Amino acid sequence: MSIPTGLTIAVPRGALFEDTLAWLERLGVSTGEVRTNDRKLLFEEVGLITMRPSDVPTYVAAGAADIGVTGKDVLMEQGNSTSGGTGREVYELRDLGFGRCTMVVASVAGPDRAAEALRRLGVIRVATKYPRVAAAHFERTGRQVEIIEVKGSVELAPLTGLVEAIVDLTATGTTLRENNLVIRETLAVCTARLIANPVAHKLKAAAIDDLLERSRAA
Amino acid sequence: MRPRPPWRGARRPRTRSAASAFLDTGGVRYRAGAMILPIPSGTRDVLPDEMGELRTLTERLRAVFSEAGYGEIYTPALEYEVVITRGALGGARPAYRVFDENGEVLVLRSDMTVPIARLVGSRYQSSAPPLRFAYFAHCYRGVRPQRGQPREFLQAGVELIGAPAPVGTAEAVTVLCRALDHAGLARYRVGLGDAALYPDLMEALEVPGEMREHLLRELAHGDFVGLEAAVGELSIDERSRDLLLSVPQLRGGPDVLHGPPGPVADAVAGLRAVHALLAPDVAERVIFDLGLSRAPGYYTGAVFEVYDPAVGMPIGGGGRYDHLLGQFGRDLPAVGFALEVEKLHQALAAEERLSEA
Numbered sequence: 001m002s003i004p005t006g007l008t009i010a011v012p013r014g015a016l017f018e019d020t021l022a023w024l025e026r027l028g029v030s031t032g033e034v035r036t037n038d039r040k041l042l043f044e045e046v047g048l049i050t051m052r053p054s055d056v057p058t059y060v061a062a063g064a065a066d067i068g069v070t071g072k073d074v075l076m077e078q079g080n081s082t083s084g085g086t087g088r089e090v091y092e093l094r095d096l097g098f099g100r101c102t103m104v105v106a107s108v109a110g111p112d113r114a115a116e117a118l119r120r121l122g123v124i125r126v127a128t129k130y131p132r133v134a135a136a137h138f139e140r141t142g143r144q145v146e147i148i149e150v151k152g153s154v155e156l157a158p159l160t161g162l163v164e165a166i167v168d169l170t171a172t173g174t175t176l177r178e179n180n181l182v183i184r185e186t187l188a189v190c191t192a193r194l195i196a197n198p199v200a201h202k203l204k205a206a207a208i209d210d211l212l213e214r215s216r217a218a
Numbered sequence: 219m220r221p222r223p224p225w226r227g228a229r230r231p232r233t234r235s236a237a238s239a240f241l242d243t244g245g246v247r248y249r250a251g252a253m254i255l256p257i258p259s260g261t262r263d264v265l266p267d268e269m270g271e272l273r274t275l276t277e278r279l280r281a282v283f284s285e286a287g288y289g290e291i292y293t294p295a296l297e298y299e300v301v302i303t304r305g306a307l308g309g310a311r312p313a314y315r316v317f318d319e320n321g322e323v324l325v326l327r328s329d330m331t332v333p334i335a336r337l338v339g340s341r342y343q344s345s346a347p348p349l350r351f352a353y354f355a356h357c358y359r360g361v362r363p364q365r366g367q368p369r370e371f372l373q374a375g376v377e378l379i380g381a382p383a384p385v386g387t388a389e390a391v392t393v394l395c396r397a398l399d400h401a402g403l404a405r406y407r408v409g410l411g412d413a414a415l416y417p418d419l420m421e422a423l424e425v426p427g428e429m430r431e432h433l434l435r436e437l438a439h440g441d442f443v444g445l446e447a448a449v450g451e452l453s454i455d456e457r458s459r460d461l462l463l464s465v466p467q468l469r470g471g472p473d474v475l476h477g478p479p480g481p482v483a484d485a486v487a488g489l490r491a492v493h494a495l496l497a498p499d500v501a502e503r504v505i506f507d508l509g510l511s512r513a514p515g516y517y518t519g520a521v522f523e524v525y526d527p528a529v530g531m532p533i534g535g536g537g538r539y540d541h542l543l544g545q546f547g548r549d550l551p552a553v554g555f556a557l558e559v560e561k562l563h564q565a566l567a568a569e570e571r572l573s574e575a
Contacts, residue, residue, distance in 0.1 A: 089531075091442065092443045199526075202523075203407060203525055
């Protein structure tokens with residue numbers, strides 16, 4: 001028995017998927033069909049749509065979904081809270097606590113090649129899937145970097161000499177360790193966030209507040 | 219009965235211009251090898267079908283503005299930067315600058331409120347207030363790439379100068395609703411808050427000065443998680459913390475104006491006074507929103523935004539800017555709003571689709 005929320009909720013597939021569904025179950029939203037059917041994307045009867053995490057802010061900002069769940073890393077990279085201008089394409093309502101990861105600078109174990117590059121060459125080459133976050137971090141700390149955006153396994157880049165360091169998200173550090181990489185700096189701790197469309201936040205205030213209330217109780 | 223969208227039922231003009239020989243509206247055909255010369259992203263060409271609908275829409279808005287006594291004006295798209303940034307009250311920063319032949323910096327206006335403040339200071343130095351102006355003008359803002367944001371957009375709005383709160387505010391909100399009604403928009407709501415509310419609250423709760431801007435920024439970004447973290451770091455009592463977090467979440471009908479306690483009493487009383495002056499059909503459009511804040515820093519009192527369920531962002535907004543005119547030599551309280559005509563058009567088109575379904 002599903003309690004209707006009256007909202008369209010964007011659910012991230014991938015690492016946050018299971019925790020998000022569990023959270024929705026605790027709120028009384030039935031997620032059985034979402035679990036069993038991994039091809040279907042739109043579950044109108046329960047008001048859920050599924051997509052990759054980095055698309056969640058896009059759908060929510062446009063109002064195609066009223067609220068959604070995504071990682072803080074995605075929000076940081078897409079510049080919701082750091083951008084200039086009006087800078088509020090989505091509201092960040094709640095830290096859901098799960099999906100905890102750390103955004104780190106890492107480089108090959110042993111003497112830090114990034115430090116050496118900075119000392120001798122004046123610039124560090126950094127591979128990342130988060131170019132904006134990485135650029136902002138090094139700018140803030142007064143170091144010159146050349147950002148190289150990669151789409152796949154970032155760990156490969158320093159091992160092959162493409163770069164001296166990476167900026168990436170790590171949950172347990174296992175992948176880093178297995179690739180002989182060590183964490184040199186920690187940028188931020190990222191957890192799953194509940195985000196809302198600013199217009200839906202006003203027009204569907206009761207439904208959203210009710211959901212927040214249920215979430216607090218759950 | 220609600221008014222029909224302006225172009226419904228009317229026969230669309232069948233135009234066969236030179237352009238439509240290339241672009242057949244029933245299934246776009248591109249001529250292979252035709253020369254396509256690009257225009258900047260965030261700008262666009264408007265062709266006759268859309269232009270006709272936009273024209274109908276702006277005529278309807280113009281009729282309401284005119285009926286309410288607002289005289290239409292136009293100001294140059296290019297202004298001197300030193301003039302337009304005068305007062306540095308943090309309006310939307312102009313994104314486009316050029317040097318003229320004398321080396322002066324010219325900017326493309328980013329809104330009409332500041333140019334009208336300049337106009338009033340220079341051209342209406344001794345006229346008895348209130349002054350009422352309406353405008354239909356393109357404004358220019360920088361965009362973030364690949365977000366579908368326009369660089370150039372058409373604003374339709376009014377400025378009411380020399381009419382203090384709450385009477386002036388109520389008039390502006392009323393004109394806004396009448397204009398949207400006459401445009402044929404059925405589902406809109408107007409969010410009404412007060413830009414002074416949260417600063418008052420922080421003042422009353424003795425939030426340290428250096429933290430206030432930070433909290434305001436989190437609130438303006440809608441980052442309630444960041445707000446909670448920042449409030450958690452303040453050395454104030456539990457009840458004050460709770461107020462800083464719960465007050466900006468209050469939004470809804472007039473009953474939200476009866477809950478909040480002492481520190482925000484002034485701002486809330488101001489909103490109640492506006493509410494009392496609104497006709498019932500206008501009042502029922504209003505959502506009171508104690509967390510509403512708008513980007514330009516010149517707002518001093520009531521602020522409002524227009525929402526429609528079909529568009530994921532506000533389709534217009536405005537507020538009181540009681541100190542801006544003083545920067546331009548005529549110290550008068552003022553209030554105004556601007557509608558983004560293209561977004562309003564999108565909302566109307568969505569309602570039309572909805573009613574056909």
